[in-house]
Amino acid sequence: MKKDKTVEKQVKEIVDRYGAEKSSLIAILQDMQGAFGYLPKDALIFLNEVVDVPLARIYEVATFYNAFSLTPRGKYLVEVCAGTACHVTGALTLMERLERDLEIRCGETTGDGMFTLEQVRCLGCCSLAPVMRIGGNIHAYLTQDEIPKILRNYRQ
């Protein structure tokens, strides 16, 4: 298998930041997630060669945490809160509307690579319910009518 040199170089750089130890694994994976937008399979296999952690263990960690994704994520991550407060104030209708407008299902990425739609448990701002977070920005007291406008703003 021909390896991508730039991927290897990037992984090496990240590993050097934290040291090639088992205890640095999560920090390394977080930075890899940031650098690539997801955890590419090649990068994980290469990481296994530099860090003394079995690939099975790396895969375990990479699939366990929601912060890591094994498939490419879009430019903006759309997180719809489904915590108790948001749920009772209509998070489900928001999700339905987003699925319809973006033409993807929850967990998928749009064809143009702009948005990835995900459901999260609680964003920690229940007083603003129902909320969604796009690319780190919180949108509070949301109604589904506002969604097309918000998405248009991000698309520009």
Place this chain on the structure above:
Amino acid sequence: MAKFIIDGKKIEAENGATVLDAARENGIEIPTLCTHDEVGSAGACRLCVVEVKQGNRAKIVASCLYPAEDGIAVDTKSERVMAVRRLVLQLLLARCPGSGLIQDLAEQMGVKPEPRFTADTDKGKCILCRLCVRTCEQVVGVSAIGFSFRGADKTVGTPFHENSQVCIGCGACAYICPTGHIEMETTKTGDSRTIWGRTFKMATCKVCGRYFAPEDQLKYISRTAGVPLENLAVCISCR
């Protein structure tokens, strides 16, 4: 030495021993699925629960992890313990309806499938006790398998669910699995076996000519133990 009471019997246990160790040494049986002498305990199957009384307090603990302490009174078959154990078994039964071992255990304890726990159809016989993963890591030393994902989607397998490059085909995981979830198939002639989707060529014994171990396993043992491969070419019965 820790002196304590188990099922009304005064016993002594070595320091560092668990309640389960002490019980077994004294002929008291506690059902377990996920503990093994070679890889230790993980407290995963929860079948080994017992009630530990200390002063006025009583709690349900996993006996395979709870240290035998001075002055505790352990009950392995109290009403409360049996209620918890039956619930655990109901849940295991709902997860792995096809497992003969769990069916037998359920029958022994008079546990019937609970209608409110809908039986799973996609989990096979895996109870996620991690015994195979621990064996692959601690005994075999290759860590070819692990868990993936979490919660209801958690499964055991090789990374990316593809053929593992580090697996040596030893079959220790299939051997240790309490419920028989892991399948290892050997061809009729015995010249190859398939486990975790990868097929391993078997080596023949130099003396009797029978297939006895995967070539990859012999290579691995030779490499880690520093023994020439020729020394490993004879099967156990011919040695």
